Amino acid sequence: MAALIWFIIILTPIVFIHELGHFVFARLFGVKVDVFSIGFGKTLFKWKDSKDTTWQVALIPLGGYVKMHGDDNAASVPDETKLQSFDEDEKKLSLHHKKLWQKSLIVFGGPLANYLLAIVLFIGVALYSGKQEVTLEITGIQNESPAQKSGLEVGDVIVEFNDQAVDSMFDLKSKLMLNTEEEIKLGYIRGDSYMTVNVVPDFIDIVDIGGNQRKQAILGVIFGKFIYSKIGVLESIKYSVQQVFDMSCNMLLGIWQMITGQRNTDDLGGPIKIAKYSAAFAEQGVLAVLLFMAIISLNLGLVNLLPIPMLDGGHLFLYALEGIMRKPLNYKIQNMIFKIGMALLIALMLMAFWNDLKGIEFLRNLFN
Structure with missing residues (x-):
C-alpha cells in the first residue's frame, strides 16, 4: 500500500504540470478547454470555473488529459461533424481552427512543462546539496x-x-x-x-x-x-540544464537500441515498476524523491515528443505535414493514423505491463 501511495504522490503533480502546460497555452490563444482531468475513468469529484472548464479528478491515477473545444476525445482527435457545425464564434474557441504555430505551441506546452519541472527540481537539489x-x-x-x-x-x-x-x-x-x-x-x-x-x-x-x-x-x-x-543560482541552472540534456540523449539512445534490436525491451516499465521505484526512492528521503520526480517528468516529456500518433509528438508530426502541404490532412486519413497510433500504444502498454508482471512477487506485496 505504501508503494501505491507514493506512486500517486509522485506521479500526480507531474501529470498535473504536463496538462497545465497544454492548458496555459490553450487559454493564451483563446481556446476553450472543456475538461481538465487528473486520472481516467469514473469521476470522483469535479467543479467548473468561470470559463466553463470542468476540472475533475478521476478514479484511475495513470495520467490525465485536457479536452479542447472541438475534440472528439481526450487525445485531441478532431470531431469532424462537430467542427463542421461550428459558427464563427465557436471556431474562435476551437483548437483545430487556430493558426498552425498556435496549435503546435499548445501541443508542445505539455512536454515543455515537464522539461521545465525537471530543470527546476534539479536546480533545487543542486542549490540545497551542492555539487x-x-x-x-x-x-x-x-x-x-x-x-x-x-x-x-x-x-x-x-x-x-x-x-x-x-x-x-x-x-x-x-x-x-x-x-x-x-x-x-x-x-x-x-x-x-x-x-x-x-x-x-x-x-x-x-x-x-x-x-x-x-x-x-x-x-x-x-x-x-x-x-x-557549493554552487550559486546561475551555475546550478547551467548544471541542471546539462543534466537534462545528457539524460535526454541517453534515453533517446536507449530507445534507438530497442528499436534496432541492440537492446531488449526489459527496461520498459509501467505503473507497477514506477510504484516500485517510488517506494524505493521514498525510503532514501526527500532529496531522492525530488530527483526521482525530475527523472519521471523528463521521461514523460521526452516520450510524449516521440512521433507516435495519439501522443503530443504525433500531433506535432501531423502539424509538420500540414505545414508542408499547406492544408490539414483529410479527417479520414487522420482518424486512420490515430487508430494505428492507438494500436501501437496499446502494444507498448501491454509490453510494459508484461515486464511489470515479471516482478510478480512485488505485485503480491503491493497491498500488504
Whole structure:
C-alpha cells in the first residue's frame, strides 16, 4: 500500500504540470478547454470555473488529459461533424481552427512543462546539496579486471568513451549502462599524453534500486577522488540544464537500441515498476524523491515528443505535414493514423505491463 501511495504522490503533480502546460497555452490563444482531468475513468469529484472548464479528478491515477473545444476525445482527435457545425464564434474557441504555430505551441506546452519541472527540481537539489563530482582519475584497478588486462594504470584520467567525450562519473556510468558492444574504446590522459585503448568489458547481473535484475558492463576501475562545491543560482541552472540534456540523449539512445534490436525491451516499465521505484526512492528521503520526480517528468516529456500518433509528438508530426502541404490532412486519413497510433500504444502498454508482471512477487506485496 505504501508503494501505491507514493506512486500517486509522485506521479500526480507531474501529470498535473504536463496538462497545465497544454492548458496555459490553450487559454493564451483563446481556446476553450472543456475538461481538465487528473486520472481516467469514473469521476470522483469535479467543479467548473468561470470559463466553463470542468476540472475533475478521476478514479484511475495513470495520467490525465485536457479536452479542447472541438475534440472528439481526450487525445485531441478532431470531431469532424462537430467542427463542421461550428459558427464563427465557436471556431474562435476551437483548437483545430487556430493558426498552425498556435496549435503546435499548445501541443508542445505539455512536454515543455515537464522539461521545465525537471530543470527546476534539479536546480533545487543542486542549490540545497551542492555539487559533488567524482573525478575520472583512476585511483584503483581490480586484479584480473578488463582494465588491468588492457594496460590501464592508476593515475590515468578517462576522457573518452567510444570516441565520445566523457566529463563526469554520471556520464561514464550512463554510457556503460547503455553499452551493447563487446569492445569499448577508451581515451585517457597519462601524464601529458593522450592515449587510447580497447577494453573488453565484463558483463555482470546487477539488481537496481527497484529490485530489477539486468546486465551491466564493468571495467574494474575505482574512482576515489571527489570534488565537492557549493554552487550559486546561475551555475546550478547551467548544471541542471546539462543534466537534462545528457539524460535526454541517453534515453533517446536507449530507445534507438530497442528499436534496432541492440537492446531488449526489459527496461520498459509501467505503473507497477514506477510504484516500485517510488517506494524505493521514498525510503532514501526527500532529496531522492525530488530527483526521482525530475527523472519521471523528463521521461514523460521526452516520450510524449516521440512521433507516435495519439501522443503530443504525433500531433506535432501531423502539424509538420500540414505545414508542408499547406492544408490539414483529410479527417479520414487522420482518424486512420490515430487508430494505428492507438494500436501501437496499446502494444507498448501491454509490453510494459508484461515486464511489470515479471516482478510478480512485488505485485503480491503491493497491498500488504
